[in-house]
Each structure stands twice: as C-alpha cells, then as structure tokens.
Amino acid sequence: MQTATALLQVLSAGIGTGAVYALVALGFNVVFKSTGAMNFAQGEWVVMGGMVTALLIGAFSSIGLAVVTAVVLVGIVGLLSERLTVQPLKKPDALVITLVTIGLSIVSRSLVMLVLGKKPVGYSGFSGNTALSVGGVSIQSQTLWIIAITLAFLVVMHAFFERTILGKALRAAAADREAAAIVGVNVGSTVLLSFGIAALAGALAGAIVTPLTLASYDQGAMFGFKGFSAAMLGGLGSLPGAVVGGLALGLLEAFGSFYISSDFKDAIAFAVLLLILFVRPSGLLGRADIVKV
Amino acid sequence: MQFGRRSFLKMVPAAALAATGTGTVAGLWSSAARAAEPLRVGSILSVTGPAAFLGEDMKAGLELAVDEFNAAGGMGGRKIEWTYYDAESQTQKGITATRRLISQDKVEVILSGGNMSGIALAMAPITNAAKVPFISSEGALAIVTPVAERQYVFKSTVDDGDVLERIADYLDKKKIKKVALIADTSGFGQGAVGQMKIVGPKRGLDVMYESFAPSDTDMMPQLTRIRDAGAEAIICWTVTPAGVVFLKQAQQLGLDKKTLIHSYGFVSADYMKLAGDAANTLLLASLKLPVGDQLPDSDPLKAGILKMMKAYEARFKRPASIYAAESYDGALLAREALKKVGGDVSKLSQGMEQIKDFPGISGVFTFSPERHSGLSKQDIVLVNWRDGRFNLADYA
Numbered sequence: 001m002q003t004a005t006a007l008l009q010v011l012s013a014g015i016g017t018g019a020v021y022a023l024v025a026l027g028f029n030v031v032f033k034s035t036g037a038m039n040f041a042q043g044e045w046v047v048m049g050g051m052v053t054a055l056l057i058g059a060f061s062s063i064g065l066a067v068v069t070a071v072v073l074v075g076i077v078g079l080l081s082e083r084l085t086v087q088p089l090k091k092p093d094a095l096v097i098t099l100v101t102i103g104l105s106i107v108s109r110s111l112v113m114l115v116l117g118k119k120p121v122g123y124s125g126f127s128g129n130t131a132l133s134v135g136g137v138s139i140q141s142q143t144l145w146i147i148a149i150t151l152a153f154l155v156v157m158h159a160f161f162e163r164t165i166l167g168k169a170l171r172a173a174a175a176d177r178e179a180a181a182i183v184g185v186n187v188g189s190t191v192l193l194s195f196g197i198a199a200l201a202g203a204l205a206g207a208i209v210t211p212l213t214l215a216s217y218d219q220g221a222m223f224g225f226k227g228f229s230a231a232m233l234g235g236l237g238s239l240p241g242a243v244v245g246g247l248a249l250g251l252l253e254a255f256g257s258f259y260i261s262s263d264f265k266d267a268i269a270f271a272v273l274l275l276i277l278f279v280r281p282s283g284l285l286g287r288a289d290i291v292k293v
Numbered sequence: 294m295q296f297g298r299r300s301f302l303k304m305v306p307a308a309a310l311a312a313t314g315t316g317t318v319a320g321l322w323s324s325a326a327r328a329a330e331p332l333r334v335g336s337i338l339s340v341t342g343p344a345a346f347l348g349e350d351m352k353a354g355l356e357l358a359v360d361e362f363n364a365a366g367g368m369g370g371r372k373i374e375w376t377y378y379d380a381e382s383q384t385q386k387g388i389t390a391t392r393r394l395i396s397q398d399k400v401e402v403i404l405s406g407g408n409m410s411g412i413a414l415a416m417a418p419i420t421n422a423a424k425v426p427f428i429s430s431e432g433a434l435a436i437v438t439p440v441a442e443r444q445y446v447f448k449s450t451v452d453d454g455d456v457l458e459r460i461a462d463y464l465d466k467k468k469i470k471k472v473a474l475i476a477d478t479s480g481f482g483q484g485a486v487g488q489m490k491i492v493g494p495k496r497g498l499d500v501m502y503e504s505f506a507p508s509d510t511d512m513m514p515q516l517t518r519i520r521d522a523g524a525e526a527i528i529c530w531t532v533t534p535a536g537v538v539f540l541k542q543a544q545q546l547g548l549d550k551k552t553l554i555h556s557y558g559f560v561s562a563d564y565m566k567l568a569g570d571a572a573n574t575l576l577l578a579s580l581k582l583p584v585g586d587q588l589p590d591s592d593p594l595k596a597g598i599l600k601m602m603k604a605y606e607a608r609f610k611r612p613a614s615i616y617a618a619e620s621y622d623g624a625l626l627a628r629e630a631l632k633k634v635g636g637d638v639s640k641l642s643q644g645m646e647q648i649k650d651f652p653g654i655s656g657v658f659t660f661s662p663e664r665h666s667g668l669s670k671q672d673i674v675l676v677n678w679r680d681g682r683f684n685l686a687d688y689a
Contacts, residue, residue, distance in 0.1 A: 006517050009546075013513030020510075118345060120534035122567045129569065131545045138545050212541065213510035214534045214567055218343055222508035258514035262503045263478075265514075 005136040010258045011251070016143035016212075018250020019150040023205035024227025025234060025242035026157065027198035033174040033237045034194035037097035041081065043224025044108035045199045048074045049206025050215025051112060054121035063126055071203040078199020081108075082192050092191075105220065113217040120216035129211075142211045149208050153201065154243060161239065170194065174237070202227075233273050235286020244284050249273070331374035332367060332638065334359070334627075335400030336620075337390050337407045337416065342382025347408040347616045351430060352377065353609050354617035355404060358624035361604070368628045369636030376400065380407040387412035388419065395423045401638045403427040404623040408616070410436065410480055417446045426641040428626055430619040433484060437665035447645050447660060449622040449653070451557065451668040454488040456578050459673040460528060460554060461496040463576075463687055469526045469552060473519040475503040475512070475539065476530035481558060482507075485530040507533040512542050519548070526552035529559070537564055540571040549574045557673070560615060565678040572678045576686055579676045580615045580655045583683040593652040594672075601654050618654040625653050626667070 024046055031039040052073055056066035085100050086092060125142035132139050161167040172180040173190040181187050205223070206215060226249065234245020249269055256268030276284065336355055340348040359375045367373050376398050380387035387407040394400045403420055406413030406429045413431035420427035421443055429436050429448040437448050464472065474489050476482035486502060493500040501522055503515040512535075519527060527548060529539045536559045543549055553575050560579045565572045581588060585598035601621060605613035629651055630644030631637075648667065651658045656672025675687035 003521075006521050009517045010514050013511055013517075017511045119563055120537070120567065122537070124569070129541070129571075138547070140545055209510065212538070214537055216534055219508060222506075254511070254514050258518060262505060262515045262518075265509075266506065 006258070008135075008137040010254045012137060012139050012143060014251035014254030015247060016140075016146055016250070017253065018230075018247035019146050020205050020209045020246070021226050021230040021249050022243045022246025023150055023153065023201050024223055025230035025246050026154070026239065027201040027205075028227055028231040029237050029239065029242050030194045030201070031198045032231070034170060034191050035086075035092070035097050036094035037101065038228065039195070039198060040098065040101045040224055040228075041105040041108055042198060042202050042227055043220035043222065044105050044112065045074055045078060045202030045220075046206035046209075046223040046227075047215055047217060047220045048077065048108070048112060049203030050210035051116045051121055051206075051217070052203075053207045053210060054123050054215065055116065057123050063123065067204075067207045070207055071200055074203030074206075075196050075200040077108075078202075079192060079196045081199070082195035086191065086195070087188065105224065109217060109220055112220075116217065118217060120214045121210070122214040123211055125211040126208075140212060142208070146208045146212075149204065153204060154239070157197070157201075158239060166193065229270065229273055231283075233276060233283055235283030238283070238285045241283055241285035248284070330371065332369065332371040332402070333398060333400045334368075334373050334375050334402050334404060334624075335394035335398055336375070336377040336403065336405045337380050337387050337394070337412065338377055338405055339380045339382040339387075339408050339412070341379055344382040344407075344409045348379075348382075350614045350616040351405055351408050351620035353605070354613070354620035355624060357601075357605055357608060357617075358621045362624065362628060368624075369631030369638065371636070380409075380412055382407075382409060382412075384409075384412050384415050388415050391416045391419050395420070395425055400425065402627050402641065404627060405430045405620045406436070407431070410484075413448075417443060421445045426627070426630075426638075426645070428623040428645075430616075430623050432481065434666060440663060440665055443665060445642050447626070447642075447665045447667070449626055449655065449658070449667065450619050451580065451656065451672060452488075452666055453485045453556075454492060455668065455670040456557060456673055457485065457488050457492040458496075459670040460578050460675075461492060461498060462670070463554075463675055464498065464526055464552075465496070466687075467526075467552065470497065471499045471523060471525050473501045473503060473522070473524035473527045474530065475505065475515055475519070475527060477507045477533060477535060478504050479507055479531070479533075481532060482530045485556065505531075505535055505539075507531065507535055509535050510538060512539055513546075516542050516546050516548060520546050524551065526554060528554045528556070530556045532558035534564070534567070537568045537571075540568040540575060544571040552576065554578060554675075557615065560676070560683065562612075562682075565683075576675045576677055577683070578673050579683070580618065580672060581674055582613065582615050582618050582654060584674065584676050584685040587685040589688070593657055594654070597652055598654055615655065622653040622655050622658075626651070626658060 027042045049070055052070035053066050056070055060066045081104055085104050086097055089096060126145045127141045130141045161171055169185045170190045173185050173187045177187050230245035230249045233248055234241030252269045252272050253265055257265035260268055338348045338352050340352055359373050362368055363372050378390035380390055403425055406416045410431045410433035413429045413436045417436050424445055427446045432450050434452050437443050437446050476486050489500055505512050529536055543553060555577045557579050560577050560583055581594050582598055588595045602613045629648055630641050633644035633647045634640035645660050646662045648658055648660045656668040658667035660667045676683045677686045
C-alpha cells in the first residue's frame, strides 16, 4: 500500500511538471511551424511570466488580474522581439532565425536581470498554499490549477488553429509559404503572430508554475532546454505532440529519480529521449517529411 | 610652448641630476619611506553574474574594513591601498584578474577569491607560486589543502565537515539516528556529501543521500523516497532557490513534522520570506552573526559582532550578512597576522600560523602550520526563523 501511494505521489508530481513542459514545448512548436526555426528565447519568456506576475501582484490585489496582465505584457514582448530581431532579417531562413533567437535569449535574460532584479521571487498559489490529501497522496492545489489551465489553453489553441481564419492562415503559411502568399495570406504577419502565441504560452507556464518553484532571472535556459526536449520527444510542430512530449518528459524525470537515482534524473530522461529519437527521428507524434520527387 | 630636439636634450642632464638627488634622499630615509608607502591589498570579487548577491556583500565587508583600518592607522603601520577586480562569476576572468593583481598592481596581500569556491580554488596555486599571501573568504576546504602546497593560502570560512559535526551533535541530543541528506549537484552540495560520508559513519548516523539540480523545480520523487524510508531528520544543502522548493514540498508531504535542517548557505531572510509558513519548523546551521544580539554575554564574539553590524548598517543601510562578515574577517586576520610579525608583509604567513583563539566576526580563529582553515564547530549555532528574524535555537 505504501508503494502504491508513493507511486501516485510521484505520478502527480510528474504530471504537474509535465504540464508546464508541455506549455513551453507548445511555444517551440508554434514558432517552428511558422519559421522552421528553434526559438531559444522561449525559456526567457517563462521566467518573464513569473517575474512580471510577482511584480504586478504588489500593485493589483487580485492574482488572476496580475497573471492575465503579465501574460499579455509578455505576449507583447514576444511581438516586439519578432519585429525588432526577426522581421528586419534580409534572408530569414531557419538557421539564421535560430541563431538570432540565441542572441535574443541572452539579451532578454540581461534585461530581466537589470529591470526585475537578481533576487528570486514567488507568490502564493491561486487558492493559497493548500494541499489536498486524497487517499494518502498529497497534491498541491496549485498543481491542479496548472493541469486545468494548461488543458484550457491547449483547447483554446486547438480551436484557434482549426476554427479561425487567422489560425488557418497560420497553418497554411506553415505548410507552404509561397502558396499561402499567392492565395492572399500575409506571411510576414503569421510569423509575428506565432512569436506572440509562443510568448503567451511561455509566460502562462511561468505565471502558473512560480508559486511552486519561484522564478529567478537565470532559470530560462533550463526551461528552454526542457521545453525543447519535450517538443523533440513529442514531434516538432505538432500540437498534441507538445502535450505528449511534455507529459512524457515530466513523468520520465519523476519516475527516473524515484526508481533509479535522483543523481541521474536528467541523464535518465535524456537517455530515453535519445533512444526514442533513434527509433523515431520525427518524435512520438511527428510525421516524417515525405519528399516527392 | 614647443619642445625642439635641442631644448629637450638640454633638459636631460637636469632631470638626471634631480633623479640622483631624490635617489640619495630616498636611500638615506629608506625605512621611513617604506613605512609611509601604502600597503597594496588586492581582492577578486564577483559583483556581477550568478554569484553577485554574495559579491556585493563581500565587497561591502572589505570596504568597511579598509576604511575602519585606515582611520585607525592602517595595517602593520601602513595605510591600505585597496584594488579590486570583478571576476563576473567566471573562473577564467578570476584567474586573469589575479595575474593582473600580482604582476601589474604588485599587491602584497590578496583578500577574497571571487566569492565562488571554484574561482578561489583556481587562484590558490597562482598566488602560492607568487608567494603572495591569500586569505580566501570562500568555502571549499581544498582551497587550503594540502598545506604543503598552500603555504601562503588561508581561509576565513567554516568547513563543511565542522558544520556536519555540529549538526551531528544536535541530532545526538535529540536521539536521532536516521538521517537524509539532500544536496544540490553543485560543488557546494556535493562537497557536503563527501564530508557526510566521513562524518556520518563516525557519528553512528544512518544516512541516505538524495540530490537535485540547482535549477530543479520539483523534488517530490526524492522527498517521497525519504518519507517512505522513514528518515527522522532531513538536511538540505544548497544556496539556490531550489531550497525553498524543498521546504514547500517537504511541508506538502508532512515532513515538516520531522527535523528539517538547512545549511549555513541558506541563512537568508529573503529565502525565509519566500518559503512562508513552510519555514516554520526549519532549523539552520549558521554562524553566530545573524543572532548576535541573542548570544549570551559570555560569548567571545558578541561584542565584535554587534559593533561590526552597527557600523555596517549605518553605512550600507542594510543588515550585515554572514558573507560580509567572512570578507571582513579576512581583513581582520591579515591585520592581526601583521601585528604578530612586526608589520613585515613577507612574514605574513608565519603571522597567520601564530593566530590562536582570535575572536573575529564569523568565529574564533585558530591557525597553525598544519591547518590553514581557522574556524571550528564551536562557531556554529542552530537558528530558526520566527517573527521575521533569525533566532538562536541551539547554542553549543
């Protein structure tokens, strides 16, 4: 019985962490779809989401309002980043954009440090720091919030891509830039939009995870790395892939450190990631590119 | 006015004459001139980069010491001329800056080594080869061992082994045998794991080890294992915010009813505030500084701590941290050592080795030719966090 509750305890921890990875992975996938590039500034937006929320909580009395405002503000940062660094590129191929985002991440991290400070910040969970006990398993109420908000965001994103003209335009541009341009899609604005969505997803991840983990300016690289791995694992460019990849990575880490050793937590997760990529290079849900000659 | 070649040549003999003149005077008054010449002291600090939060305090500690000493006549009878370089939390930058201090600035003593053990470890062989005394305010014991290769290197900080011995004393008192050590994967955390593997068996403790990355945001698997193994005390070893995650998740699993102990690396009011009520039952193995006013009057450190804290707070408008005390102690020790050898900097190392039972701010220092780390487990107390401040919980 002891082991069964321990198992459930670890499972809930893995799902909570995995949900956050899924949001970050979603950001990677959206930008990848529209540009073919990896956006390495993604992790910095996670940190910004948490730190800006912490700052705003002092000004607003409501956590919800602070979270929404912070996420929108970071979304604007995402739009601005695209306009300032990606849009002016003369030859915006995937490799160049990827390199630009590495620079963007370094600049973003320094700016966060200078503007928001070096000290780690935190705030209480959306329904206080309460934990629910279900049959011997203790779950933070914030973990439930994380799972619920992540699910809701994914449903909204799914509806956006499937049901709205803007979402369809984005997908069209992702599938074939030139063809989309010919039928009247403004390809430039789809790239802008994808950066905005990626920043929204990252900031949301940061805002909901900070009550559990605190946010400090130098965490971005870790979130970026984990989100990137989750995106690779699930299949680059796939929305359900982000969810599957994120949860898989979160669970792998949790169970790896529980059953084997916490010393090798990251190593175990990445060994499995490599194995999967050897067998399925396009990720769990990714589709291999088929080139017709 | 323009200098032609001719007028320049005319000036040369006059200049030479002037130079010979002063040379003779300097020769006559050589000892007096040397006494008046300032003592060149150099420091390497990381006031930017990840370790900046330590570097700012260590820099303030040194500034305070230098100004206080200069107002009272300097060190070894000479005013201090202090130079510092920012290592930016990078070992390579620290090494370059150390070489510059030695070869260009020709410093005679180095105080503080980049406020990161990694930087100080890299500096030690360089300063030792140059025979420039180096008093490190960084943690790792390897900075000053083996002593045969570190004749000129000393440290003003406490050793992990001593802190663990002190924690073992407390656990003895509480009759606790089953202990978990959860340490981060940095040099600081893993250093403690190495020491615990020596201290644990010696003190009859049954220790289980878990680790986490400094950037980790979830420790549930490790803590679940610790809970299921039935550890009665859990010791956490980190300086990173992950230590707050540890406290929150330990509370979530009900482990706050066990004995939770954080190391001296976590004695920070900011961290305690972030942890909120998860820090209620926490104990921290700390130097005496944060509870200076609560020490018994018989404590040899009390008067010094209160004086230093008052001066520090008046000047920097914030309370002194244990890190500020560590660098301040480095300066205190250098002055004391120079006193022992009549102000002769070339003998500073011998002076350091003669220091016995000297009350600094962090603790009572005793050095010897065999031991270049001066503090002991008597300098560690256990504190808790109540009413918005640290309080003395277990005194020797």
